Amino acid sequence: MRKPDGKIVLLGDMNVGKTSLLQRYMERRFPDTVSTVGGAFYLKQWRSYNISIWDTAGREQFHGLGSMYCRGAAAVILTYDVNHPQSLVELEDRFLGLTETASKDCLFAIVGNKVDLTEEGARERPEQEGCSPGRPSGGGAPPTLPKQVRPEDAVALYKKILKYRMLDEKDVPAAEQMCFETSAKTGYNVDLLFETLFDMVVPTILRQRAEGLSQTVDITSYKPPKRTRAGCCA
Numbered sequence: 001m002r003k004p005d006g007k008i009v010l011l012g013d014m015n016v017g018k019t020s021l022l023q024r025y026m027e028r029r030f031p032d033t034v035s036t037v038g039g040a041f042y043l044k045q046w047r048s049y050n051i052s053i054w055d056t057a058g059r060e061q062f063h064g065l066g067s068m069y070c071r072g073a074a075a076v077i078l079t080y081d082v083n084h085p086q087s088l089v090e091l092e093d094r095f096l097g098l099t100e101t102a103s104k105d106c107l108f109a110i111v112g113n114k115v116d117l118t119e120e121g122a123r124e125r126p127e128q129e130g131c132s133p134g135r136p137s138g139g140g141a142p143p144t145l146p147k148q149v150r151p152e153d154a155v156a157l158y159k160k161i162l163k164y165r166m167l168d169e170k171d172v173p174a175a176e177q178m179c180f181e182t183s184a185k186t187g188y189n190v191d192l193l194f195e196t197l198f199d200m201v202v203p204t205i206l207r208q209r210a211e212g213l214s215q216t217v218d219i220t221s222y223k224p225p226k227r228t229r230a231g232c233c234a
């Protein structure tokens, strides 16, 4: 097996749907899940790159492992549940600190999952994967509620992250590009989320490789500090 070229890590409170999102993307289904213990990863080939995507446990007892999983990450997906405002608060309070071990140019996506349970999300349902066009949208659908976390709240968190990482807004992707609402259940925005990130981490992978290469070059192309001026006076 080839060594992964880059790493993406899913972080977030328990029950927000990290495992479900990853399974929806990788296996194209929405199976029953059990709360994750420790962590697990999938390998995704994207163009000519091998990207590892790490699913982590949201349970408090595994919290200490988070920064280990984030080490060298090219992107982190901070996941919350749009129906549970506390899960967004937890991203700032409990999970952001774990990303200090990530790559210095790590990208951050903020993902509000379970949008299918909201009134707005219900309107999106008929267009989504797994819902055939002729299928009635009514019968058996779970009741929906007003969305508890607004997209603006996620954008505000994204801006806080930039401050925390001491990044300038003009040097990183815009908040609107990096905040997603998804449903692992219906598949809504799941491909968009992962594939947007894959495309975005390719330059990071190349930069990481180039940095490695330039270090090698620095050593082998060492020149003595003293130079003559003969060349420019000829």
Ligand SMILES: Nc1nc2c(ncn2[C@@H]2O[C@H](COP(=O)(O)OP(=O)(O)OP(=O)(O)O)[C@@H](O)[C@H]2O)c(=O)[nH]1
Pocket (backbone or CB within 6 Å): 012, 013, 014, 015, 016, 017, 018, 019, 020, 021, 031, 032, 033, 034, 035, 036, 037, 056, 057, 058, 059, 113, 114, 115, 116, 117, 182, 183, 184, 185, 186
């Ligand atoms: N309605 C709905 N339910 C979802 C969605 N995503 C996940 N769930 C359900 O939410 C529960 C938790 O999902 P998981 O994917 O196991 O959550 P997790 O974030 O991996 O949780 P931990 O592993 O404990 O950190 C399961 O019952 C899922 O079926 C979604 O988009 N919509």
Ligand SMILES: [Mg+2]
Pocket (backbone or CB within 6 Å): 018, 019, 020, 033, 034, 035, 036, 055, 056, 057, 058
């Ligand atoms: Mg899980």
